[in-house]
Amino acid sequence: MKDHGTNNDAGMPTRQLVRDEITLKLRRIIEEQRGNRPVKIAAERVLAESLDVSRLSLRAAIKGLVHEGLLIQKQGSGTFIVPKTRIDAIHLFVAPDIKPKDPFYQEFFATFSHFLATQSIRLEVVTTDQTELNGAETPLILVGLAPQAIVIDLKKRYHHIVSVQSYPDSLDITQVFFDDYRIGQHAGQILQAHKHERLVHLCGPNAYPSAAERRRGFIDSLKHEGVAAEVIEGKMNWSTGYEMGDEVFSLIRGSYGATAVFAANDWMALGLLRRLTEKGVAIPDELSVIGCDDIHLATEIEPHLSTFRWDMDFLVSELFQVLNSLVYSDTHPHKRVLLPAEFIKRDSLVAHTEATDE
Template sequence: MKISPLIKEKIKEELLKIIEKNRKEDYVKLSSERELAQTFNVSRTTIRSVMKELIEEGIIVQFQGKGTYIVPKKEKHVYVLNSPDLKTEDPFYSKFFVALTNRLTERGFSLNFISMDKVIKNRNRDIPLLLVGLINDESIEKLKEKFQYLISIEQYFNHDKIIQISVDDYKIGWSAAEAFIKRKHNYIIHLCGPERYTAARLRKLGFLDRVKIEEGIKYEIIEGKMNYKSGYELGEKILDIFNNERKSKIGIFAANDWMAIGLIQRLKESGILVGKELSIIGCDDIPLAKEVVPNLTTFKWDVEKIISEIIELLDDIINKKKIISNKRVLVSAKLIIRETLMN
């Protein structure tokens, strides 16, 4: 007998409500297949199919000769450690952090914010630690001694035993160069961040790998700090290039939106029509990106995808599933085309 997917999902949704309403600290017996089939007015085959999925997900369990039981509530704790370099006013991390904490709270996780001082006293290695922002090498080594599960949204190439769920920064750099090349830009510049930041290093590497294989392209790398002031000050170099390369179609990829917005401001002050006389692409899609004039073309992180991957991983840890300690998940970013990119 074929079961309608829509009916099955509806039954599963309703059954989950019953389960959550009756979940206790100990096992609670669930109604029989026959009783549930009568309650939902469906066949026992449908109920059996739904219950099979719930068993596989660890929500209910069957004991031979005794029936089906709701799995007891589990304490779901997660530690959170923010990088000391993380600025509270950073719009991207603020948005990401609010979304993450809301989703974790909805899923019943208890968040415990800790500092490196508290890490030294940690006695529960099984509670996962979520790292937000870049942590230095010395601290990472201490954390690996104290926690079985480290989860980061930054990439660490020189450390094992860290589960990394992050945006694909290499692909961002490659795609930025590709966007310019497709639009016939022949002088492409990357305003990169400091080498110590993995994201900046990977974006630069992806950018270079793409431009180097394209014939007839002039390119340049200019390093600066990843902030508004640096972008504004680097505008002087960009102005020199612009004035010396009047016949070139110039595209500039900034390591983040703050650099790009600072650059836009400096160029506007000199009368340059950004988006008409040259192109600029940023990265991170901060709220200001769509408010600055002209609106900034930029890469947007798939925050929901990253958060979903984190939650799925935390659930696996709580349910004691086998976890790969050096798991890597790369999530693509989307190019949001606005006014600063010429056709």
């Protein structure tokens, strides 16, 4: 009989009791089916029917188990049991280029730390100054873009290294990261689908693989359609986006007639929006804007910013799946695992015909 949220004699809501019972049943399913690879559980409708509970209570129980690190929800794919990890200790090296306020790495470290806690994995943060350091079989996670000399030194010390940053010139390092080329390509395709033909890309320094790949994917998506794009390069922060606003303004109101912008990250996009608003540009009527990162401010401005969102739980889950394969496989395969980002459409994006007809 499905729960209806009534109270029992002790005053505790029946809904909470049912939710606890569902959680217990799901834990048993997880214990029975958990292995070395993610296992997909039944669809919500099927699971609710088999347990004879409401989908609302089932969702609440699943949410709790996701928070505990036992389940992971993958956009468009379903809910999966997080695989067992045989790893009990991890070394972490953070590259010098990492900025503490970078929204991507802030979210990564929070999710990563939570996973370690749920799996009881010991963590040691290491530096190249530790001359006695000898990683042996302890796997190392490399975060950020480290100089080549540091990468070479780390490869001498560790048998197993996994990076969460693209290293195009170090294919002997296993890499798990979001597909920046696909993000840029997808942004170009989305803007073309919205009838925009005069585009601007605010890109980060070409020295950073993520910025370079987003730029390459964006430009490649336009090659066969006769769509024009102006590229403006600079630091990936609010101030640079604001400063770029004057040049973008001239591209909007001048002969080029720009109608849409893809910014390499949300901070650039937000700085741009502030400057263009000051100059009297109507967003999105005159200019559509897409960012990347889905920082919390993306929904605190008007119009809300269209952007790409990372599934950090998915990244961390894949990271440890690869680590388990590396450490306990006889073949020790090196590979690059590219993960998709989710596009979030909000008010800053409209079709060009829709904007001009208003």
